Amino acid sequence: MARNGILCLEGDWEEGLRRRRSLLPVLELLKSQWNIPYIHRTASTRDEFRRVVLEWSRAKYRAYPILYFGVHGAPGKVHIGNEAVPLRDLHEFSGVGKGRVVHFGSCETLRTSRRELLDFLNQSRFSAVCGFTQEVDWLHSCALEILILDQLSRRKISPQAISAFKRNLNQMASTLVRSLGFHVWERSKLFT
Numbered sequence: 740m741a742r743n744g745i746l747c748l749e750g751d752w753e754e755g756l757r758r759r760r761s762l763l764p765v766l767e768l769l770k771s772q773w774n775i776p777y778i779h780r781t782a783s784t785r786d787e788f789r790r791v792v793l794e795w796s797r798a799k800y801r802a803y804p805i806l807y808f809g810v811h812g813a814p815g816k817v818h819i820g821n822e823a824v825p826l827r828d829l830h831e832f833s834g835v836g837k838g839r840v841v842h843f844g845s846c847e848t849l850r851t852s853r854r855e856l857l858d859f860l861n862q863s864r865f866s867a868v869c870g871f872t873q874e875v876d877w878l879h880s881c882a883l884e885i886l887i888l889d890q891l892s893r894r895k896i897s898p899q900a901i902s903a904f905k906r907n908l909n910q911m912a913s914t915l916v917r918s919l920g921f922h923v924w925e926r927s928k929l930f931t
Contacts, residue, residue, distance in 0.1 A: 740893075742774060742892040742893065743802070743803070743804050743805055743891065743892040743893075743894075743895070743896065744776040744778070744800075744802050744803035744805065744892075745775060745776070745778070745803060745805045745806075745807050745892065746780070746791075746803045746805070746807065747766055747777060747778070747779045747780070747807040747809060748780055748782055748788065748791055748792070748795075748808050748809070748810075749762050749779065749781050749809040749810070750809065750810035750811065750817075750819060750820070751781070751783050762779070762807070762809045763779055765881050765884060765888075768885065769888055769892075775888065775889070775892045776802070778803060782819060782820075784819070784820045785820060785822055788819050788831065792831040792835065795835070796835040804840065804896045805842065805888065805891050805892065806839065806840070806841040806842065807844060807888060808842065809845070810843075810845050811845055811846065812843060812846045812847050812848035812870075813848070814847045814850040815848065815851030817843065825855075826855055826858075826859040827855060827858055827859065832859075832865070833862055833863065834864055835863065835864070836860075836863040837865075838866060838895075838897075839865055839866060839896060840865055840868070840869070840896055840901070841865050841867075841868050842868075842869050842870060842887060842888070842891070843868070843871070844870065844880065845871065846871060846874045846875050847871065847873055849868070849869075849870040849871060849920075849922050849924070850871075850873065850920070856924050860924065860926045866898070866927070867923055867924060867925045868923075870922070871919055871920050872920035872921075872922055873919070875920070879918075879919060880919060882915065883915045883916065883921060886908060886912050886915075887908065887921075890903075890904045890907050890908050890911075891904055898925065898927035898928075901925050904923070905923050
């Protein structure tokens with residue numbers, strides 16, 4: 740069975756040249772265990788971020804409908820380089836999300852208002868957005884993200900697939916889901 744691919748767009752976790760944290764081991768595990776294809780890119784500035792998202796929006800990357808966005812976060816925001824960018828200001832995503840899902844692998848980004856999430860989903864057209872509403876431990880979040888990415892990669896992105904993803908994830912890891920404040924916002928359910 741061919742799996743949905745993942746584009747991992749990772750920011751800088753630490754300052755300086757001795758960067759130790761990386762999401763590459765998570766991606767390599769997914770590839771070696773379940774043959775889930777991935778593309779890994781880093782972005783230290785907003786311009787680098789824009790360039791990667793613009794490239795990913797091209798039709799030749801439709802086989803990579805999962806965006807795994809690994810950066811620092813804050814309530815309703817992601818940190819790109821030195822910038823704390825509110826979800827509403829992520830104009831790079833405008834219209835690129837149809838048939839795609841974004842996972843914010845960042846602390847507290849989804850701790851924001853329903854209106855903010857509705858606006859983000861409406862602007863971007865993502866089928867769903869998921870992530871954390873609180874501060875998360877690096878290793879615990881990576882453990883849950885392995886399961887998140889495995890489940891998202893199993894079916895073509897659709898409202899039914901997102902519902903199955905949520906159900907399966909809760910059956911497998913409900914304690915981690917709750918303790919990390921993981922949430923999924925489905926576009927099809929928010930706009931009905």
